[in-house]
Amino acid sequence: MKQSKFFTKTRKEKIKDEASLNADLLMRAGFVNKEMAGVYSFLPMGLKVLRKIENIIREEMTETMGAHEVLMPALHPLKNYEATGRDKIDVLFYTKLNSGGDLVLGQSHEEIVTPLLKNFVSSYKDLPCGVFQVQTKFRNELRSKSGILRGREFLMKDLYSFHATQECFEEYYEKSKVAYHNIFRKLGIGDITFISFASGGTFSKYSHEFQTISEIGEDEIYFCSDCKVAINKEIIDDSPECPECGKKKADLEVKRSIEVGNIFPLSTRFSDSFNLTYKDENGEEKPVYMGCYGIGVSRVMGTIVEIFADEKGIVWPKEIAPFHVHLISFNKNEETEKIYKELLDVGVDVLYDDRDKSPGEKMAESDLIGIPYRMIVSEKTLENKTVEVKKRNEDDVKFINISEITDYVKKII
């Protein structure tokens, strides 16, 4: 992509009155636009990052968890929420049909997926099964000041699993932990994202969160550095020790963190509300056991910005960067154009800054945007038949012969 073709522009100055680092950087670099607090448009580069995160998650849902992708709606009948007793929870947006009928906007999909599965589950032979979606959620948050970390409208992956027995559920639940660890590792935040014990509600002792260590996080966790697990502060007084090794509360490290995912045993909470049952081997009618498994796709994007950014701008992990390489020519010239085409030909996703701007401006913008590799072509490098390559998060530069660029880039991306 040539930068001269972009319709977005970067902004040098901090966004006025923007308290959130991720929102400030993502807006200044042209990844998102804030439409109102908690509601964002994703601009071309922002959408690319979002899709890459989505695909990493999708792959694990499909491959590791054997789940089937669906797309459920945002408009939900209020009566489904009356059936589960969640019709007055404070994050709901309410609306009405012109033809009569009360609706809410989906903040989660238990109230849709449970009745949906009633169409397909009748026998133990139909179980277990897992369905997931990557879909827009709506939560009527009173405050929304953390950029895309806590949106009123945001993209989420939510999976729901259905089982004949508690044992079968537990096996799947364990598998989900593996899938989630794989996802956060692939996203580049595996080493700072830990499973954390949280309240299981009325049916289970625990649910689990995946917490990414960050000073700006809204959560507080008690971290066991031996077991690499944590306990959410909310339940630490009920469970005042590491659930794995028994280390006492006082010996755990208190850390701030961002909840990037959660998995939750639902037992028969929702299947009871909708009478989702199956016939077992003896023809006996039994309730279905369920679990739900969420990851905030846009929240993960905001988290990654918060975690890796430096004073110059965003630093994208290469797995989800909007482009592999930022190619910058200080003077428009045929050589850079040729390098650009060669890289495209071998499948490298290149952003090519072909605009008429000063080297200083171009380099500052490149740092703000945060593509993992910057490649500069200047008169000086051309004299030596080289290009200057620098990683976004390192200071060292390398000079690579023009004839060897495609081989070099194929190796690093």
Added chain:
Amino acid sequence: MKQSKFFTKTRKEKIKDEASLNADLLMRAGFVNKEMAGVYSFLPMGLKVLRKIENIIREEMTETMGAHEVLMPALHPLKNYEATGRDKIDVLFYTKLNSGGDLVLGQSHEEIVTPLLKNFVSSYKDLPCGVFQVQTKFRNELRSKSGILRGREFLMKDLYSFHATQECFEEYYEKSKVAYHNIFRKLGIGDITFISFASGGTFSKYSHEFQTISEIGEDEIYFCSDCKVAINKEIIDDSPECPECGKKKADLEVKRSIEVGNIFPLSTRFSDSFNLTYKDENGEEKPVYMGCYGIGVSRVMGTIVEIFADEKGIVWPKEIAPFHVHLISFNKNEETEKIYKELLDVGVDVLYDDRDKSPGEKMAESDLIGIPYRMIVSEKTLENKTVEVKKRNEDDVKFINISEITDYVKKII
């Protein structure tokens, strides 16, 4: 995909009280689930079809129209609609923020994209530009009885273009006609989809619709068989002749049709509301000219079901079919398993009916689902070392040697 792994099931009986053919077939074949009138969940095969349609559209938007993909939100501030005078149009869903503030759900995105572009357009050098999205729209229809043809919540591609002059707009508008014709051709409905002149509102003489001929369509058009263009009934009395050849109203064919797309000159209607202007070469402030270009993604899917279905079920054009081949074994056996793996290995998207059901049931379900090629492995075909291949919409069967299957399939898909 093995059919035994599906969580959806087909239904033999017509859905009770379902007036719409597309909804009946899509629900019975397990592509969608109706959550309420006009609101559907897309199940795994339905989502695959939707994504294929989306990708065909996306490719033309990107390649032919040079537009940039974004993702704008569904929550819109009501005040933006007050600015354009559209705050009382009858299809709006209204809701409220808990923190105070009136919102509507996006039924279109002029009220978001126009202020958004104010961030990036200031000079003639920033124009022209086109941005598009594939995004969920909400329309509070009083009646919604046509299945996924007229949803209250539905997937749409909407593109908005921005220009310095009316001439530049017109050039882009003509290009959009080419892109749209390409899309409908690729979708397999090119020969029955025609451009139709419609009302241009207050700013232009005409807008244009793309109308697919169908008895169940809600629109009525006057079709010129010489020019292959039509006039919407709504304006035929103001424009009582073919706009291309002048043939009179009485000589035009009256046909029913489904509006699968529309393109609309917006002139400065919305840029005036939001004061979206640019500085021309002389530094003079001028309003931006706009156009909008829509295609209902889920509506196209419903249209294709309506158009091609026969008494046995759905008939998917191969470009958007959920699978290339429906492989059916009458008895579970190693040979079919081997064929299944071979086809997967060469990149054929196969649905493999490995279930324990009667041949009759399997064939009836296969016809209902509508995959373009059915491939049967029975004891008899195995004796002759062949498989029986039949196109969904033809009666003839062919017997292909097992050793030649992958070559044969690669040629036909």
